[in-house]
Amino acid sequence: MSMCFAQQMVREQYVNTTQDSSVPAPVPDSIYKIGIYGWRKRCLYLFVLLLIIILTVNFALTIWILRVMWFNTEGMGHLKVTSDGVRLEDGESEFLFPLYAQEIHSREDSSLLVNSSENVTLNARNENNDVTGSLSVGPDVAQGNAQNFVISSNTKTLFSADDKEVVVGTDKLRVTGLEGALFEHSVETPLLKAEPFKDLRLESPTRSLSMDAPKGVFVKALAGNIEAASNMDFLLHSSEGLVILDAETVRLPNLPLGQGGVSGNAQGLYEVCVCPSGKLFLSKAGVTSTCSESQEC
Numbered sequence: 001m002s003m004c005f006a007q008q009m010v011r012e013q014y015v016n017t018t019q020d021s022s023v024p025a026p027v028p029d030s031i032y033k034i035g036i037y038g039w040r041k042r043c044l045y046l047f048v049l050l051l052i053i054i055l056t057v058n059f060a061l062t063i064w065i066l067r068v069m070w071f072n073t074e075g076m077g078h079l080k081v082t083s084d085g086v087r088l089e090d091g092e093s094e095f096l097f098p099l100y101a102q103e104i105h106s107r108e109d110s111s112l113l114v115n116s117s118e119n120v121t122l123n124a125r126n127e128n129n130d131v132t133g134s135l136s137v138g139p140d141v142a143q144g145n146a147q148n149f150v151i152s153s154n155t156k157t158l159f160s161a162d163d164k165e166v167v168v169g170t171d172k173l174r175v176t177g178l179e180g181a182l183f184e185h186s187v188e189t190p191l192l193k194a195e196p197f198k199d200l201r202l203e204s205p206t207r208s209l210s211m212d213a214p215k216g217v218f219v220k221a222l223a224g225n226i227e228a229a230s231n232m233d234f235l236l237h238s239s240e241g242l243v244i245l246d247a248e249t250v251r252l253p254n255l256p257l258g259q260g261g262v263s264g265n266a267q268g269l270y271e272v273c274v275c276p277s278g279k280l281f282l283s284k285a286g287v288t289s290t291c292s293e294s295q296e297c
Contacts, residue, residue: 199224216241258283258291 036044080087085103106112114120119138123131133146151159157169175181180201194200202209211217216238219226228234236243258273258281270282273291283290 252280256281 079093104112119136121134121136124133126132133144135144136142147162149159149161150157157167159169160167174195192200192202202211252272255272257270269285271285271289271291273281273283273289275281
């Protein structure tokens with residue numbers, strides 16, 4: 001009780017002394033204000049305004065892109081995302097960068113069109129990402145690079161090519177060019193036949209023409225003539241057999257006439273003689289052969 005009374009007396013004495021004193025209370029040298037004022041405040045408001053404008057423009061551009069690209073819950077415009085993949089219902093699709101896909105096919109009622117202003121290139125890669133096959137279609141040339149090139153119809157191979165051989169698997173190979181077919185090396189085929197009502201012509205303008213077969217060469221014309229012309233020698237050779245000219249009439253119009261033979265042959269009959277060198281000539285016919293009496297050999 002005495003302590004509380006003492007504190008009260010001290011407080012009253014301090015108040016009375018302060019009120020009676022004529023000395024003014026001290027004023028602090030500086031005043032600290034809390035907050036952002038002046039140019040910092042204006043810059044902050046300007047930054048907030050600029051941020052709001054950027055957010056508004058971005059939001060408007062996003063809405064515009066969504067409207068232009070036709071984004072929806074199923075995909076983007078005509079491009080539908082299904083369980084089987086991505087499907088383009090209608091229109092055209094343009095790819096500015098490489099396209100990686102396992103399968104590309106068109107609808108059942110339309111064709112698949114791949115168009116480019118420069119060229120179209122299709123590449124196939126292995127597990128090491130090395131190009132094993134390539135097909136490039138350009139404005140001037142179409143080029144393909146692969147170890148094997150195969151064209152098939154269902155299960156039948158129509159054409160195949162590799163670094164060793166080229167195989168044509170069709171029943172008939174038709175060459176429709178005006179100049180025919182040009183072969184720089186040998187050709188192996190079981191049958192060579194012309195189209196109906198057209199001639200078959202085998203020609204070598206600057207070199208020799210040779211036809212070889214292990215069992216024989218058969219030349220037949222059903223409705224025309226067989227003509228063989230050569231600037232030098234025309235050889236018919238059979239290693240183990242005969243050379244047969246089977247025709248109703250065989251003509252050798254330019255054979256030379258030998259000096260021997262029977263004089264005074266009124267019937268004008270001649271026999272064909274063969275020299276040991278293989279040369280043919282005519283000799284006037286007699287009762288026996290007169291070939292040995294000729295000097296054409």
